[in-house]
Amino acid sequence: MYVVLLNYTAPIEEIDYALPDHAEWLNRQYEHGHFLASGRRNPRTGGVIITRPMARGKLDAILASDPFCAKHLANYEVIEFSPTKTAPELRLVNEAVHH
Template identity: 85%
Template sequence: MFVVLLNYTAPIEEIDYVLPDHAQWLAKQYEQGLFLASGRRNPRIGGVIITRPMARGKLDAILATDPFSVQHLARYEVIEFSPTKTAPELRLVNEAVPH
């Protein structure tokens, strides 16, 4: 699984202008079952995405299609982790924990 930290590199006005396109991009990832959670960071300096397990190369390719990436409005820090403990609600998405 991955946690992706987005850090805005442009003024918030530019971010807000592209936000509807970014929201559509996020919706597509959820429809394909790739993302588990996402939202704004507080303070509003970027965002956070939690993904399902996948190959790192696949995630990099997905992130490259984010309108924030395409328009060079954000940097991405990708943190890979292997969850060893999961809340009951998330056990079906954690391949590392026996069900």
């Protein structure tokens, strides 16, 4: 499982211009079952994505397809972790990690 921290590297006006394409990309990742949660950071310096468990290479490929990446508007810090406790709603995700 991963927490991905997006850090904007461009002015917020450029981010806003690319936001619809980024939102479409996010929607596709949810449709494919890759992401669990995502949103803006406060203050608005980037975003956060929480992913389902997957191979790191697959995650890297997914992130490379983000319009923010293609347009060099953000960089990504990827933190891998293995949850040992989860809320009941995430129990199935936790079991996927451990089985």
